[in-house]
Amino acid sequence: MGITVRVPTPLRRLTDGQGEVEVEARTVKEAIEKLEEMYPGFKERILDENGEVRRFVNLYVNDEDIRFLKGVDTELKEGDVLSIVPAIAGGR
Amino acid sequence: MAKVVGLKCKECGREYPVEPLHVCEFCFGPLEVVYDYEEIKRNISREKIEKGPKSLWRYIDLLPVEKPRVGLSAGFTPLRRAERLGEVLGLENLYIKDDSVNHPTLSFKDRVVSVAISKAIEFGFDTAACASTGNLANSVASHSAQAGLDCYVFIPANLETQKIFGSLVFKPTVVAVEGTYDDVNRLCSEIANDLGWAFVNINIRPFYAEGSKTLAFEVVEQLGWKAPDAVVVPAASGSLYTKIWKGLKELKEVGLIDSVSTRMFGAQAEGCSPIATAWKEGRDFIKPVRPNTIAKSIAIGNPADGIYALQTTRESGGDWETATDEEIIEGIKLLAETEGIFTETAGGTTIAVLKKLVEKGKIDPKETVVAYITGNGYKTLEVLEGHLPEPVRIKASLKDFKEKVLAKV
CATH class of the missing domain: 2.20.28 (Rubrerythrin, domain 2)
Incomplete structure (x- = not known):
């Protein structure tokens, strides 16, 4: 399952500056595990010690907030885009 | 610095x-x-502020800008004693902080944008941008025009027509995104870091948000250097609400007032109330919602400062209330009919919530209360369609006037 992951600026130090990387994964959780294998240290930046998404990180699958889907158990399919976006922004 | x-x-x-x-x-x-509050304390005084410009820049010592570059007339809006509204609601010392007449685009956004664009120019940016529900876009477009910056504003495609025109007239590129404000915000968050633009509410956000503190500073100065007992603030991202509290505390920190015991009340539309709901459920985290309300200017389903807003409520002993679309319209009309101030839906929400808070005994009749009116009703005229009486239409004749107008007096 080829998934495109969009990486925000604060995490690009881990991905050698790349803003987009490809992983093979069937769920969001699995994608994060794969990212950790490829880029050690990635996982702890996204998930807290209980495996929950950190409160200042928003994850989107094809532009939909995973909190409106099945959270980290949201399924992924070939060609999906997983975006990691800092939560802090905005104000009308 | x-x-x-x-x-x-x-x-x-x-x-x-x-x-x-x-x-x-x-x-x-x-x-x-x-x-560095010690440093600021040495430089600031009531007298110095009172002699300063009649704008938010009189508080420059507490703003993260070296020199004002745009928005030189923003802020220092009227604080009006609202006797007639107070009588209806049962409040003896009610005030309206009226940012519906802020300069130049008639909302409190002119405060944050004056600060943000001044800072963006300091940083050397030549392009300004924002994700907006309308008022911010109007203000960023206006200030960019004044400063000669290129400008891109991103808005949800379904905004009120007046608010779209209110941006277009300043000749920015208006990008109408198919989706909610939260969709617009997510898109902008993804592109902001790669473009080299000053997104006022993204990469300039720490500076931008500080501009909201001036709504606290002004109210305290206008009350004779005294913090109010209670304030009611409309909340979308929760930034304004938290920054008003920060502003009040800063005035004490630098010695301009002795004490702050203001209770911070937040107002949200029932159709988009992620912060109020979290508060009522006793949570310290926010569950995002999909907005469904006429109060588009405060329709943020995924509020960035939500958790800090909840902290502010706990710290100050405040509370949250919500208003239905119908109550919001009634709020707009009540403020107009009693005080002659025409606000938009966010202001209608504030007034409706203020009414509920008094009814529930959360605010004492003798307390000094300030309701923050942050936007102008002439920008969202369409929400009133079907909610106002028709004009009395007559021929230009004395007979018609007598029959159709005078007879009904």
């Missing part, structure tokens, strides 16, 4: 230099401007 020390993550405390950054590289927490 003695007054500003740097930026600091509100969550993990990591420090950063003064740069166009808004997110902690380590924990993704929000960055906030850190001041």
Whole structure:
């Protein structure tokens, strides 16, 4: 399952500056595990010690907030885009 | 830059230099401007402020800008004693802070944008941008025009027509995104760091948000250097609400007032109330919602400062209330009919919530209460369609006038 992951600026130090990387994964959780294998240290930046998404990180699958889907158990399919976006922004 | 020390993550405390950054590289927490209050305390005084310009720039000692570059007339809007509205609601000392007449685009956004664009120019940007529900877009477009900056504003495609025209007239590129404000915001968050533009509410956000503090400073000065007992503030991202509280505390910190015991009340539309709901359910985290309300200017389903807003409520002993679309319209009409002030839906929400708070005994009749009116009703005229009486139509004849007007007196 080829998934495109969009990486925000604060995490690009881990991905050698790349803003987009490809992983093979069937769920969001699995994608994060794969990212950790490829880029050690990635996982702890996204998930807290209980495996929950950190409160200042928003994850989107094809532009939909995973909190409106099945959270980290949201399924992924070939060609999906997983975006990691800092939560802090905005104000009308 | 003695007054500003740097930026600091509100969550993990990591420090950063003064740069166009808004997110902690380590924990993704929000960055906030850190001041040297001892230094500011030595330089600031009531007298100095009172002799300053009749704009928000009289408080420049507490803002993260070296020199004002745009928005020289923003702020210092009227604080009106609202006797007639107070009588209806049962409040003896009610005031309206009227940012519906802020300069130049008639909403409190002219405060934050004056600060943000001044800072963006200091940083050397030549393009300004924002994600907006309308008022912010109007203000960014206006200030960019004044400064001669290129400008891109991103809005949800279904905004009120008046608010879209209110941006287009300043000749920015208006990008109407198919989706909600939260969709617009997510898109902008993804592109902001790669473009080299000053997104006022993204990469300039730590500086931008500081402009909201002036709504606290002005009210205190206008009340004769006294903090109110209670305030009611409309909330979308929760930024304004938290910054008013920060502003009140700063005035004490630098010795301009002796005490702050203001209770912070937040107002949200029932159709988009993620902060109020979290408060009522006793949660310290926010569950995002999909907005469904006529109050588009405060329709943020995924509020960035939500958790800090909840902290502010706890710290200040405040509370939250919500208003239905119908109550919002009634709120707009009530403020207009009693005080002659025409506000938009966010203001209608504030008034409706104020009414509920009094009814529920959360505010005492004798307390000094300030309701923040942050936007202008002439920008969202269409929400009143079907809610106002028709004009009395007559021929230009004395007979018609007598029959159709005078007879009904």
